Amino acid sequence: MTRIVVVGNGMAGARLVSEIRARDRHVGLTVFGAEHGQPYNRVLLSNVVAGTMPPDQVRLLDPAWYADHSVTAVPGVEVVAVDRESQFVITATGRREPYDVLVLATGSEAVVPPIPGAERAVTFRTMDDCHAILRAAGSARRAVVVGGGLLGIEAARGLAGRGLPVTLLHLAGHLMDRQLDAEAGLVLGQTLGGLGVDIRTGVVIEEITDGGVRLTGDETVEADLVVLACGIRPVTALARDAGLEVARGIVVDDEMRTDDPSIFAIGECAEHRGRVYGLVAPAWEQAAVVADLVTGTDKTARYRGSRLVTRxxxxxxxxxxxxxxxxxxxxxxxxxxxxxxxxxxxxxxxxxxxxxxxxxxxxxxxxxxxxxxxxxxxxxxxxxxxxxxxxxxxxxxxxxxxxxxxxxxxxxxxxxxxxxxxxxxxxxxxxxxxxxxxxxxxxxxxxxxxxxxxxxxxxxxxxxxxx
CATH class of the missing domain: 3.30.390.30 (FAD/NAD-linked reductase, C-terminal dimerisation domain)
Known part of the structure; x- marks a missing residue:
């Protein structure tokens, strides 16, 4: 029986596991997740911050699903090494799990800029981050969100929806500068302003202090909650340490296969044709391709890239x-x-x-x-x-x-x-x-x-x- 091991139980890994089981009920399947608890829809975390959706409503798969589908799930256990020669993964607890096929779905991590005092802030990336933000928001008087991309706007809007005064700080001249032109960024900023978010663009942060955020020019934006939403980077250390080809992400071909034919990579950690995707739709398309290939359902399945719609x-x-x-x-x-x-x-x-x-x-x-x-x-x-x-x-x-x-x-x-x-x-x-x-x-x-x-x-x- 083929033994498939998936490292990463986020949106890409969880989707892959369900796609494989939809095609083959008997192949051996083990999934490791570094985060505790069940996989969840990271896209909807802003709803958790806003209080419009409880955490249990963003869950992707419940524990009973794994048992019902003969999947061995190991949450809260990080895989720290891959022995490619013997085809084992090794966990932080010393467990050695053999594989015939290994899929890396290690995702990405929040970027923490080298700002003095950054340790005083909270990132916005995981469910644990959401819980930390909500705990702090309960007693906070003012909040600052650093970063005017998708995550930053969603975090700021969520906090403002709870009645907390929020200032959004962004280095570029307009919001979502990667996706929007200047006029659209201006209109978006005015819309958010009407919803209780004070927008400050073109600002440079010098330090995060106990009293807030100090900008260039010695101006301080007062806050007792600072949230960092400064982008994400692929988690590639496991692949790099294993000797796989890594550029910005783990380099894969149209089969989502690395330079080791037994190892695939999907989702935000994977780099396909020079591009790393940070959205969910490509990860799920990649998961379907890998599921077709590893189960033999469609040996001609290939991933050709995605045309993205940012929402x-x-x-x-x-x-x-x-x-x-x-x-x-x-x-x-x-x-x-x-x-x-x-x-x-x-x-x-x-x-x-x-x-x-x-x-x-x-x-x-x-x-x-x-x-x-x-x-x-x-x-x-x-x-x-x-x-x-x-x-x-x-x-x-x-x-x-x-x-x-x-x-x-x-x-x-x-x-x-x-x-x-x-x-x-x-x-x-x-x-x-x-x-x-x-x-x-x-x-x-x-x-x-x-x-x-x-x-x-x-x-x-x-x-x-x-x-």
């Missing part, structure tokens, strides 16, 4: 961005609409008649249709404005379920189309929970929940049945 998970803030969003009229055809008073910004970037970049801020109902055009790279209709405002013209892109093609991807994280949701409905799934159980739609970032619910409700209305 912000912050209450009362809708944002989606994809592709080459920073291009200007000098480089491409750009269609944009900005209305700062309503927190609305929409931008399409078109090159050679193809959609290569999108920003939607403030209202994102068209994201499914635009994502389909972005993914397929097909020709666009001549009415560009109709792409941004399909309800105001005779545009060919539809917002409503009745006109949405079955091939339209509704859930980006799990690659679920409208046609798959329809098929589930026809098989008896009459609500979002049933569709989620069958397809996993809504179980990633949760951003597609309203769209899935709308499709289910529409199908019920068409057939005159109760949802």
């Amino acid at each position: 912000l998970k912050a209450k009362s803030v809708e944002l989606a961005a994809m592709g080459e969003t920073h291009l200007t009229e000098d480089d491409a055809e750009v269609v944009r609409f900005s209305h700062r008073a309503t927190g609305t910004y929409r931008k399409l970037v078109i090159r050679d008649g193809r959609l290569v970049g999108v920003i939607l801020l403030g209202e994102t109902s068209t994201v499914g249709n635009l994502t389909q055009l972005f993914d397929r790279g097909g020709p666009l209709p001549g009415d560009r404005a109709g792409l941004l405002f399909p309800g105001l013209s005779g545009g060919t892109v539809a917002e409503s379920p009745v006109r949405m093609p079955d091939a339209a991807r509704v859930c980006q994280c799990n690659n679920v189309t409208k046609g798959q949701i329809r098929a589930c409905w026809e098989s008896g799934a009459r609500d979002v929970a049933a569709v989620a159980a069958a397809t996993r739609a809504t179980t990633g970032c949760g951003g597609c929940h309203d769209a899935v619910e709308g499709i289910v409700d529409w199908l019920c209305e068409q057939e005159g049945v109760s949802a």
Whole structure:
């Protein structure tokens, strides 16, 4: 019997284990997780900070699942070495676990910048971090979040939602500078300001003190809770120490295989074609490929890379961005609409008649249709404005379920189309929970929940049945 060992029981590792068991009930399967407890959906941790979702609701797999599916799960035990010659992994407790196939899903870790006093702050990356933030927030009078990327914004919005005054500090000139252009960053900042988050961009931090954060110019932003959300880096030490090829991440080919044919790597620790992905959808796509290969279900399975849609998970803030969003009229055809008073910004970037970049801020109902055009790279209709405002013209892109093609991807994280949701409905799934159980739609970032619910409700209305 083939012995498969998975190192890492986060979103990538847990998904891989479930994908393998969906294909093969008998292969030997052991998974080690450095964190205590069961795997959880890291994407939804901002909801835990905000208090809109209890920790147990973000759990991915419960203990009974492992027993029911003959999976040996070893939580809270770190793997510290790989003996490639004898094909064993070695844990911090001295356990030696043999493998025929090893999959590294070690994920990433929070970046802590070299700021004096950084040890006084809390990072925002894990469930333990969430618990630490919540404990501190209970008695804090003011909070500072350092970092204006996805995680920083989500942490700041979550704390503000608890009624805590929050200041968000960001080194760059505008928020989410990797995904957004300057105007979108400005509109986003104004939206967050209206939700209780004070935005400070273009600032340099000199020190974190007991009284707050000291900036260049000797200004201090007062706070008794400082949260660091300064990015992530792949966890690669285990692979590097084992002699595997490591660049920014663990280097893999289209099979997600390292330079050791017995060892694969997936998720945020893996580097594929020079790229490391920090989002969940690519990790889950990679997990499906590896599951096909190691079980022999599809020996031709290959990972070709992912076209990403970045979604912000912050209450009362809708944002989606994809592709080459920073291009200007000098480089491409750009269609944009900005209305700062309503927190609305929409931008399409078109090159050679193809959609290569999108920003939607403030209202994102068209994201499914635009994502389909972005993914397929097909020709666009001549009415560009109709792409941004399909309800105001005779545009060919539809917002409503009745006109949405079955091939339209509704859930980006799990690659679920409208046609798959329809098929589930026809098989008896009459609500979002049933569709989620069958397809996993809504179980990633949760951003597609309203769209899935709308499709289910529409199908019920068409057939005159109760949802």
